[in-house]
Amino acid sequence: MGGGEKGITLNQWHEIEINFTGNNISAWADGELLVYTQDEVLLNAGSISFETSDDAVVYFDGVEAEMSVPEQEVLDATEVFQNGEHKGDITLSGGEVLVLENGEFEQFGNIYLKNGSKLIVRNFADNKVSHS
Numbered sequence: 001m002g003g004g005e006k007g008i009t010l011n012q013w014h015e016i017e018i019n020f021t022g023n024n025i026s027a028w029a030d031g032e033l034l035v036y037t038q039d040e041v042l043l044n045a046g047s048i049s050f051e052t053s054d055d056a057v058v059y060f061d062g063v064e065a066e067m068s069v070p071e072q073e074v075l076d077a078t079e080v081f082q083n084g085e086h087k088g089d090i091t092l093s094g095g096e097v098l099v100l101e102n103g104e105f106e107q108f109g110n111i112y113l114k115n116g117s118k119l120i121v122r123n124f125a126d127n128k129v130s131h132s
Helices: none
Strands: 016-021 024-029 032-038 085-087 090-092 097-101 106-108 111-113 118-122
Touching: 090 097, 111 118
Parallel strands: 085 106, 090 111, 097 118
Antiparallel strands: 016 024, 024 032
């Protein structure tokens, strides 16, 4: 990480906050910005881990992890499937979400999902779901 080399006082509790927003990464200690950087190749998935040097003793208390999901556009299924059917391919991209529920929808073509888009099909109990 770039953006400065500040430290924290040893042998006392600190409130640490690390934010990932888009490609911006910032680390805070006790409300003070320690480091800030931008990463153009930031991964869209991953995990959280805590590491120290071999001889370090570190205590953690009240750890919270929160994920914010980018805003997604939910498409109106009745506009996509006018009169309950759609002819031709459908491509969802850029986080678009298409929810098909509680109805009969016929798709004559493929549905392609790209770049974090979602297709959700639910609550069809006794209704017919068909595809071609």
